[in-house]
Amino acid sequence: MDKPIQVIGGGLAGTEAAWQIASAGVPVILHEMRPQRFSPAHHSEQLAELVCSNSFGAQASDRAAGLLHEELRQLGSIIISKADEHAVPAGGALAVDRGQFSHDLTETLSHHPLIELRREDVRAIPEGIVVLATGPLTSPELAEDLRRFTGMEYLSFFDAASPIVVGESINRDIAFLASRYNKGEAAYLNCPMNREQYLRFWQELCAAEQVELKDFERETAKFFEACLPIEELARRGEDTMRYGPLKPVGLSDIRTGERPYAVAQLRQEDKAGQLWNMVGFQTNLRWGEQKRIFQLIPGLENAEFVRLGVMHRNTFINAPQLLKPTLQFKQHPTVLAAGQLIGTEGYTAAAAGGWLAGTNAARLVLGKEPLTLLPTTMMGALFEFISSASPKHFQPMPPNFGILPELGERIKNKQQRYGMYRDRALADLASWKAGLSLEFAEVHSLSLPFTGLTSAGN
Incomplete structure (x- = not known):
């Protein structure tokens, strides 16, 4: 390997991406501008700071957010693992103690031998393989460089x-x-x-x-x-x-x-x-x-x-015009993006984007084809949507059952229908992982010494 992969942004997406890259045995530099520079929404210098809520959404797997949680658990997500570890009572939702959650992730990544955490303000997209996970509050200088890089203006909404x-x-x-x-x-x-x-x-x-x-x-x-x-x-x-x-x-x-x-x-x-x-x-x-x-x-x-x-x-790019479902830029395939920057909405969706962008960045270094998730999974449907929606009317999209392919039969009962979406998604995800054979399990088993996560192949 000539040089490490660069991940820009230490939020949920960037933290997940850096972990997946390192878990694949590839060195990574994680750039985070705090405490050198703070965004209007951040208050601490910890990685993966939760700024809007402490809730990751519904926990039940027959809910859209809960299904996304379960898919990420099956794929060895560090974000969901730590969320489970630091959960607080929240009825049917997965909510966490914000401080403990972010502190634990910061400590865990800081001690990984393949992760270098650099506290610096990156103002231009670096050379090489890069994951952009700078979030909806990307610094003005980097946002301007991204505008030049893509040849397009940002879109925006208010949060x-x-x-x-x-x-x-x-x-x-x-x-x-x-x-x-x-x-x-x-x-x-x-x-x-x-x-x-x-x-x-x-x-x-x-x-x-x-x-x-x-x-x-x-x-x-x-x-x-x-x-x-x-x-x-x-x-x-x-x-x-x-x-x-x-x-x-x-x-x-x-x-x-x-x-x-x-x-x-x-x-x-x-x-x-x-x-x-x-x-x-x-x-x-x-x-x-x-x-x-x-x-x-x-x-x-x-x-x-x-x-x-x-x-x-909050600002985001016009993903349908710019990104593949692998989260690579169409015109610059060595640059990937994840998080709210790409027009997904919610903490869990940010972690999911980080998982895919990080995994695919590592695969590029290892000479393997980038992965595309199945559209019958919540993750796959979300990234298929943001890469193929109408560019003219594109707005941020949270996980929801409306973006999944229809079932083979019409089910009037909503709870039963959502349960069938879940069963299909998890079965298809299991088959997809099995189709990758030992390669997938071997890559992600490298995370075991650092988190106690089970191998994604188990």
């Missing part, structure tokens, strides 16, 4: 993070611990509202003062529908929030035994239960407005906020 509340400041005489329909462990604090309380909250939210966007942001602002600011939802109608993040179905107020008119939920942020994330309350309100309005929610009248909501522009 927002929810506030985090100190657990001791939540009024437990009002807020009650329960999961919807009593599914899984009771891991959400629920703040019930009657109709009068909800309408006052809704009216104040609609009239609240937002942070003003800069001129260039206003011209290109698009909201990603799966992560709309709470005030944007409120302005869409009186009942929009009651059918979204404030829906009361499946919950009963412990004081009355009846279903509330609306419910604001908080999800446990850390293992000790000292911090709670306001579910679905991503926002662009001014900080003073956030405190005033969110304290109108019953149970949060004395809430102390360790982090208030923030909003920032």
Whole structure:
């Protein structure tokens, strides 16, 4: 090997990519600009910092996110392995203690003999085999170099993070611990509202003062529908929030035994239960407005906020025009990309892109053909979609069953249909791995001394 593979960006995608490259026996340099330079969304210098939520989404494998988790487990993902290890109660979701999760990954990668972690701000795409995993907040200089490299402008949408509340400041005489329909462990604090309380909250939210966007942001602002600011939802109608993040179905107020008119939920942020994330309350309100309005929610009248909501522009490339389903650039096949930069949405999807880009970068060095995942798997369908969607209307895509090829028969029951998608995906993934014979198992068994992960062939 002439020189190591270069991975740019130490988020979820870059961390996963670097690990898969090193696990293939190939040296890798992982570049991370923090602490030399921070993005607007990052607060620590740890690798794989979770900036918007501590949740990886639904855990059940008959849910899209859960199926993606299971596929990554089968493929030896370091991100999902550490997420499982540092999981905190979250009902039916896979959520982690953010600090422990990122710290463990930083330590694990730092001690791998084939990984060199360089804390530096890379401002141009290096020569050789490269994985770009710089995320939606790529530095302006590197973004400009990528624009020249591709000959195309970035696309963009706006993303927002929810506030985090100190657990001791939540009024437990009002807020009650329960999961919807009593599914899984009771891991959400629920703040019930009657109709009068909800309408006052809704009216104040609609009239609240937002942070003003800069001129260039206003011209290109698009909201990603799966992560709309709470005030944007409120302005869409009186009942929009009651059918979204404030829906009361499946919950009963412990004081009355009846279903509330609306419910604001908080999800446990850390293992000790000292911090709670306001579910679905991503926002662009001014900080003073956030405190005033969110304290109108019953149970949060004395809430102390360790982090208030923030909003920032996320940028991504036009993947259908630029990328193959192997995550190689069509015109520059020695450069690969992964993470939200390519237009996938969510933590698990970022890890999945890192797995494929890292695996294929290593295969290029080893003289092997890059892999394309089967479209019947959630991973394969996601990368097939972002590489073949309409370039004109391309927007970030989260994992979902709608992108999978249809089943051979029509199944009306949704739960049964999703279960059949799962069964087909996992069976096809197992056959795909078997088709790679010992090559795949031998490559990934190299990760065993460092993580305790089982070989991907097992």
